Amino acid sequence: MQLEELKRKSIESRKKVIQYIYNAKAGHTGGSLSILDILNVLYNDVMNVSPENFDSNDRDRFIQSKGHSVEALYVVLADKGFFPEEDLLTMCQYNSPYIGHPTKSIPGIEQNTGGLGHGLPIAAGAALAAKKDNSAVKVFTVLGDGEMAEGSNWEAMMFAAHYQLDNLCAILDYNKLQITAPNADVMGLEPIDQKLESFGWAVKHVDGHNLEELSNTFNNLPIVAGKPSFIIAHTTKGKGISYMENVLKWHHGVPSKEQYDLAIEELDQQLQELETVLK
């Protein structure tokens, strides 16, 4: 997909994330905004997956380990045509399938997640199955920085390196804030790249909001043949809405009417700027 089109999708998707969270009066706002560019690039520029091939075993797999940022995933999947976007008006409402975490009952979602530290082991198992089948399927998973404290991730890290799963790509949505405080205060990750490398992974730092860099990275995997790839995507929690960026309360803050209007105004401004540049 053209870079300009991806950029437009990112801004439009941010608007939708805010709209549906505002409508539901619930959501993990900050984290959905921080992973959005990653999901946009994966689904629209990298992975071989669509509503048309979702029944095929040859589709690429995506498992969102940080399940709470589901609003971003919903918006990207709706845009991709997996389900009508207006379904998201029921998000988090009584008896809606669009709950606050991913479930397989939603077209396009591979796995129920929500508990942290679950995505990587499952992704590793799927990648191993693809290897056993000599399949070209690639498996992607996005982890939050806070969930890196879960021991199960490190079990899977050893496993993926041991089995040389170079068809597996884990992406760290490294916005550096978790529910209580900055990661550095809650449970420090650093030096995360050295830890991952010492576990046998090939590691690359990227700007998690630079669509071109994300695209180039994800389209040139594995980083090293025979090693699983870990992409440390440096992101901004609340990305795109000035008053939300890097502000802890927006972890699951829901905007008021005034805040909502301001957010949409800012995003519309970004769209206009994009159009100006394109002209």
Next chain:
Amino acid sequence: MENIKTANAANLEVFSEVLQDLAASDKDIIVVTSDSRGSGKLVPFGQKYPDQIVEVGIAEQNLVGVATGLASMGKKAFAVSPACFLTARALEQIKNDVAYSDNPVKLIGISAGVSYGALGTTHHSLHDYAVLRAINNISIVAPADNFETAQAIKEAAEMQSPVYIRFGKKAMPANLNSDATDFKIGKGRIIQEGNDLTFIATGEAVLPCTEAAKLLEKEHQISCKIISLHTIKPLDTELLLAAASNGKPVITVEEHSINGGLGEAVASLLFQNSFTNKFKIVGLPDDHTVSGSQIEIFNHYGISGEGLKNTVLNLLKL
């Protein structure tokens, strides 16, 4: 299937042999182990089918996660680990990744109950029925003999929903009732008919019921019906309600805590259907478990021919 041992094999050995048989013609059978291929009697399997065994090391959460990933790609994944670790350490993976996400992983709890004997409580699984009964969308199976084990494994391989099967290390009878050749997960099996009371037991606790029944018949002319309720969930309500309808005493026997297991499942069913039969749950009490071998622990808590005989006589006030 001619290589299946027919007498006095541990259910664990039967499991391993059946799996080898299945793997011979089905490349999608994948066994996942957590440094447990020796204790799981899976060394021959690994030698014969090296591409169909996956070692994860001592990492039970990852064991279940990886098995989930394999199952999600269409593999018939058997996650094999000591029951104690599998159903406690990896419980969240069982709940979320397998049951909630409806991935047809086959969870195999080996050396279950108090099979590890004197190794102590860290290695005992007396909680597994209870915790898994409270989780939606998973079947719980504890075969009593070699026949039930072989049948359960064969059926599990083709199941499209999650299943947990547990068994021990000790040699079990080839078949407690060779006339009862029907086996289906979810349907109990009548080991013997009787008129005066009904034993409802599961797994390796069925065998002592047969011993007690012989003693009661011989010494007291009490005739016992014995049901091997190899499936604890879903419960075979039809069979259980029919068995209790004679109004005679019901004794449940399990290698599990008396809390939350087979006994409470049966009690709940009968009470909610207005049955007032005399009723007794035999299992491991809510106490620190005595040390000893499996058989010594069984004897200590009355999960034995003599112990169950006395329980029955007390219940009947004879």
